[in-house]
Amino acid sequence: MEGTLLQRHAPRMVIRLLALALAITLSMFALTGRAEAACTVPNSITNGQVADATAVMGNFNALKGCADSNV
Numbered sequence: 001m002e003g004t005l006l007q008r009h010a011p012r013m014v015i016r017l018l019a020l021a022l023a024i025t026l027s028m029f030a031l032t033g034r035a036e037a038a039c040t041v042p043n044s045i046t047n048g049q050v051a052d053a054t055a056v057m058g059n060f061n062a063l064k065g066c067a068d069s070n071v
Contacts, residue, residue: 039066 041062043055 039063039070 039062041059043058045051045055045059
């Protein structure tokens with residue numbers, strides 16, 4: 001018997017750990033999907049237009065409500 005038990009099984013353990021790390025990494029990407037909600041904003045603001053703070057807050061509140069209802 002040459003070497004200790006750890007020395008004889010170390011290469012096999014390293015390969016198993018690398019395979020496990022790869023499997024975990026791939027599963028993180030495979031299980032995530034793109035979430036899309038049909039959220040609309042009540043106020044349309046165009047580029048170059050002076051934005052009213054009430055309209056901007058209305059848009060933010062509408063998006064927050066939509067996001068909260070879809071979570």
